[in-house]
Amino acid sequence: MRNLALLVLLAGLVHAGPKKDVYVDEVHPRATDTPLEITFAPWYCALCVAEERLQAEPRDIEMMRMPVARLAKILELEPGWIVIVTPHFKILSELDGTRVKLHDSVFLRADLERLRAIFPKLVIKKPPHFIKLTPHQRAHLYHIRVERVFSHFAALTDNREPHLGMHAPYELFLFDGYAPHHTLSDRYIGHANDQAGVQHHSREEPNFMAFTTCERQVAKDEKKADKAFSNHVIHNVAHNLVDGHGNYYRETWAWLEEGLGHYYERRDNPAQNTFCCTEGKAPKDFLKPDWEYTIYQLVRRGKDVPFSDWCEKLQPAELQGVEHGLCWSIVKWMIETEPLRFTAMLRKLDDTKDKPDATACIQHAFGVSPGVLHRRWREYVLANYRRRK
Secondary structure, three states: OHHHHHHHHHHHHHHOOOOOOOOHHHEEOOEEEEEOOOOOOOOEEHHHHHOOOOOOOOOOOEEOOEEHHHHHHHOOOOOOOEEEEOOOEEEEEOOOOEEEOHHHOOOHHHHHHHHHHHOOOOOOOOOOOOEEEOHHHHHHHHHHHHHHHHHHHHHHOOOOOHHHHOOOOEEEEEEOOHHHHHHHHHHHHOOOOOOOOEEEEEOOOOOEEEEEEEHHHHOHHHOOEHHHHHHHHHHHHHHHHHHHHHHOOOOOOHHHHHHHHHHHHHHHOOOOOOOOHHHOOOOHHHOOOOHHHHHHHHHHOOOOOOHHHOOOOOOHHHOOOOHHHHHHHHHHHHHHHOHHHHHHHHHHHOOOOOOOOHHHHHHHHHOOOHHHHHHHHHHHHHHHOOOOO
């Protein structure tokens, strides 16, 4: 009965109709007057089963193509690690508990209300009070966060394939310290630089996307502050989703990949800027939260770099200076004003027969060259971006 009540409550959260208090992330990106359906269940967590929060038979879970217990032993994880299987992710969390405040992100209240469907005794306190989360609760908070982002991206791109076209769930490794993150990267991924989050695409069937990271590298002096780490995870999960779209057999332009990462991170919290290690040094123009004002000033002064000069770049490190912020603004503009054309552009990118470049994809979807698209975007910025008083 308890399991049935939990599922009913989750279903109510997922299918609630539009009301005055509908949370922002429940708005469908392609039809903003309708709610977004977000899928959190069915999910499996052995600790939830042990604590009688979920009625399910024990399951053998594999990550990185091996039993997760064996992987945890290889990584020398201390007892207490948690594995959650969600509709589209497998999450291995070794994160400590934390404290959060409701204003830490735009969607934190909504996410905590959903978390309370799993942990009914969770007390959601209003600011300035902190809300304490156990390691178990925090692991499920990331379960909720990444599924929310997945649902938004799937709705935006109208992609109804399981896992957006990948053959297996996305794998997410959230470590507290550097050692297990380094071991995983060194043994099974092989990236030379693991000083930040590392993405991985396993091409053997069934192929999957993975992301590994550790909180101590991201939060540093904010060890108890979840908000910086949350933005970091969301930014990189967005990378995995756009790469996984269509089963990842093509290159994604740097502006699209990084623009989407910044778009999803800043939807949650514009105060915690995230720059991937692949982007190189964080641009000084975009270290403060108010990116719109920065971009408005660049455009007003004619210092924005023409889109045609950098739309074909494939590696994030190729983006220079202001291009890091411009890619966020251009992607945000496309998604919020032309979501159908944005989807058409992305689908054309997956045309493995013609293998079109960015210019061809933009022409296919928007009917104009990158130069004309740039002028339209500039007009939008000058007309709509907030001017600081």
